[in-house]
Amino acid sequence: MSQLKVHNSYTRQKEIFTPLTPGHVGMYVCGPTVSGESHLGHARPFITFDFIYRYLLHLGYKVRYVRNITDAGHFEEEGREAEDKIAKKAAIEKLEPMELVQKYTNLFHWAMHRFNNLEPSIEPTATGHIVEQIGMIETIIREGYAYEINGSVYFDVKKYAAHYPYGKLSGRVLDDLLETTRDLDGQEEKHNRQDFALWKAAPPEHIMRWQSPWGQGFPGWHIECSAMSTKYLGEQFDIHGGGMDLQFPHHESEIAQSTICNKHIPARYWLHNNMITLNGRKMGKSYGNQIRLTEMFSGTHPLLTQAYSPMTIRFFILQTHYRSTLDFSNEALQAAEKGLKRLWEAYDLLKKLVADEAALQAAGAATGETPGNGSPATAADPVLDDSIRKLLLELDEFMNDDFNTAKVLANIFELVPVVNSLKGGQIRREALSPDTLQLMKRYFDDYLEKILGLKGESMGDDHKLTGVMDLLIDIRKDARSRKDYATSDKIRNQLLGLGIVLKDEKDGGVSFTFA
RNA sequence: GGUCUCGUGGCCGAGUGGUUAGGCAGAGCUCUGCAAAAGCUUCUACAGCAGUUCGAAUCUGCUCGAGACCUCCA
Numbered sequence: 001m002s003q004l005k006v007h008n009s010y011t012r013q014k015e016i017f018t019p020l021t022p023g024h025v026g027m028y029v030c031g032p033t034v035s036g037e038s039h040l041g042h043a044r045p046f047i048t049f050d051f052i053y054r055y056l057l058h059l060g061y062k063v064r065y066v067r068n069i070t071d072a073g074h075f076e077e078e079g080r081e082a083e084d085k086i087a088k089k090a091a092i093e094k095l096e097p098m099e100l101v102q103k104y105t106n107l108f109h110w111a112m113h114r115f116n117n118l119e120p121s122i123e124p125t126a127t128g129h130i131v132e133q134i135g136m137i138e139t140i141i142r143e144g145y146a147y148e149i150n151g152s153v154y155f156d157v158k159k160y161a162a163h164y165p166y167g168k169l170s171g172r173v174l175d176d177l178l179e180t181t182r183d184l185d186g187q188e189e190k191h192n193r194q195d196f197a198l199w200k201a202a203p204p205e206h207i208m209r210w211q212s213p214w215g216q217g218f219p220g221w222h223i224e225c226s227a228m229s230t231k232y233l234g235e236q237f238d239i240h241g242g243g244m245d246l247q248f249p250h251h252e253s254e255i256a257q258s259t260i261c262n263k264h265i266p267a268r269y270w271l272h273n274n275m276i277t278l279n280g281r282k283m284g285k286s287y288g289n290q291i292r293l294t295e296m297f298s299g300t301h302p303l304l305t306q307a308y309s310p311m312t313i314r315f316f317i318l319q320t321h322y323r324s325t326l327d328f329s330n331e332a333l334q335a336a337e338k339g340l341k342r343l344w345e346a347y348d349l350l351k352k353l354v355a356d357e358a359a360l361q362a363a364g365a366a367t368g369e370t371p372g373n374g375s376p377a378t379a380a381d382p383v384l385d386d387s388i389r390k391l392l393l394e395l396d397e398f399m400n401d402d403f404n405t406a407k408v409l410a411n412i413f414e415l416v417p418v419v420n421s422l423k424g425g426q427i428r429r430e431a432l433s434p435d436t437l438q439l440m441k442r443y444f445d446d447y448l449e450k451i452l453g454l455k456g457e458s459m460g461d462d463h464k465l466t467g468v469m470d471l472l473i474d475i476r477k478d479a480r481s482r483k484d485y486a487t488s489d490k491i492r493n494q495l496l497g498l499g500i501v502l503k504d505e506k507d508g509g510v511s512f513t514f515a
Numbered sequence: 516g517g518u519c520u521c522g523u524g525g526c527c528g529a530g531u532g533g534u535u536a537g538g539c540a541g542a543g544c545u546c547u548g549c550a551a552a553a554g555c556u557u558c559u560a561c562a563g564c565a566g567u568u569c570g571a572a573u574c575u576g577c578u579c580g581a582g583a584c585c586u587c588c589a
Contacts, residue, residue: 280581
């Protein structure tokens with residue numbers, strides 16, 4: 001099997017992934033700022049790094065996945081809104097800051113859960129690590145790369161750039177920044193405009209504040225990630241992830257801070273997911289075009305023609321490579337919804353087929369007979385059998401190639417007609433060897449559920465409901481056998497009105513799904 | 516203005532210099548009491564121009580267009 005290759009934003013190349021400590025992976029992903037509700041765009045990094053996390057686990061790595069919660073709030077830089085965002089909104093909503101933080105943290109966790117994202121190993125909060133942040137800032141000052149003015153501390157970018165490759169991650173040149181940095185209020189106390197805050201003195205109205213060697217204040221935007229990643233993953237770790245829009249200035253600043261404190265770049269592999277767009281434009285609050293997750297799930301946003309389930313959104317995201325932009329539209333989401341449904345029904349079928357096969361073998365074994373009805377050990381259609389195995393084995397190659405979930409799904413979709421044909425009889429069961437059928441089931445289990453993190457939308461395991469359905473299906477069967485189609489159609493149509501779709505199978509059986 | 520990315524068939528999207536991406540939608544057929552589902556077949560592509568090459572959607576240049584970052588941002 002091929003080795004895992006990842007696209008490293010830092011080198012702009014695909015590189016073979018080699019963890020610092022064999023068998024172990026440390027991964028840090030920038031988490032949400034819990035000052036408001038998450039929107040569709042936010043779903044992308046957390047789903048992306050979830051399948052990356054899952055795949056690393058699948059490969060057998062022991063992974064420590066750290067994803068922070070930014071609950072201190074980043075202030076708008078340099079005085080435009082010299083107020084902690086969280087404190088500001090809290091005043092508007094008449095809530096305690098921590099109450100607000102709790103509310104949106106809960107909402108975030110709820111959304112993550114619905115997306116079937118695994119929980120990170122550690123989910124540290126910024127407010128819980130003020131001490132570490134202050135410690136790091138002190139180190140940077142001691143090293144001579146930060147200075148204090150009026151109770152605030154700034155990172156000396158110019159000095160840093162003279163000794164280290166500043167701007168490499170984001171492809172930025174310091175001189176360009178000098179020219180393009182805007183005039184903002186409060187700039188004058190900084191030595192240079194491109195310097196960024198490590199610690200900000202808190203104005204009197206600022207609610208969230210902590211005591212520091214420089215007086216009462218709050219931490220700058222970038223220091224929390226440096227402090228927490230260092231604390232939980234060490235001075236250098238394997239993967240740092242986040243959205244592409246965080247490359248500058250956030251990740252660039254993290255690199256600078258950690259380089260001064262720890263003497264080397266914090267992470268070896270920098271992975272960035274691309275944006276979700278709406279009519280070709282990035283979804284984000286700056287553009288006022290975001291659709292909140294609660295609105296997605298309920299279909300309440302004016303742009304939505306219907307509600308979209310968390311799994312539909314997950315699947316929608318998985319159908320695209322994580323480094324490409326993904327354009328939202330109702331049509332695209334509906335396509336994803338239908339595709340996922342077809343895929344999942346085939347997967348359910350496959351599970352049944354394999355279970356039946358196993359039962360047959362078991363029955364044969366129990367009676368001591370050779371499994372006359374079972375499949376022979378060899379494939380009657382070796383060409384088909386081979387092509388299936390090839391499609392399956394390619395899945396590993398695709399994932400190893402920078403997590404190409406789009407290709408993975410394409411191959412799996414090629415197998416959907418095979419599964420359906422096994423059920424429909426267009427392909428005889430003997431055509432495939434039992435091994436191949438088993439292999440297919442294993443790969444579907446691994447890829448669809450374990451790695452891509454998809455799951456069946458629960459249609460309710462209500463025994464009473466299934467009982468009633470069995471009864472109705474039974475009555476309808478009787479009616480049909482009497483050619484009483486008025487009755488049989490009435491049952492079917494009325495169930496359809498309730499959102500339950502009956503399907504008459506070829507073999508006389510009847511199945512039902514929820515529309 | 517600076518830096519960078521992208522432009523694929525009705526829509527969403529993969530893509531290696533030479534072979535079908537895939538999904539959804541459309542068309543035809545099969546199955547079916549009808550329907551749904553399913554199966555089979557099928558249509559429309561690589562922004563434009565020029566170049567490199569035996570051969571380019573895939574490399575180079577130019578033109579046009581879109582977007583991202585440079586400010587909080589996933």
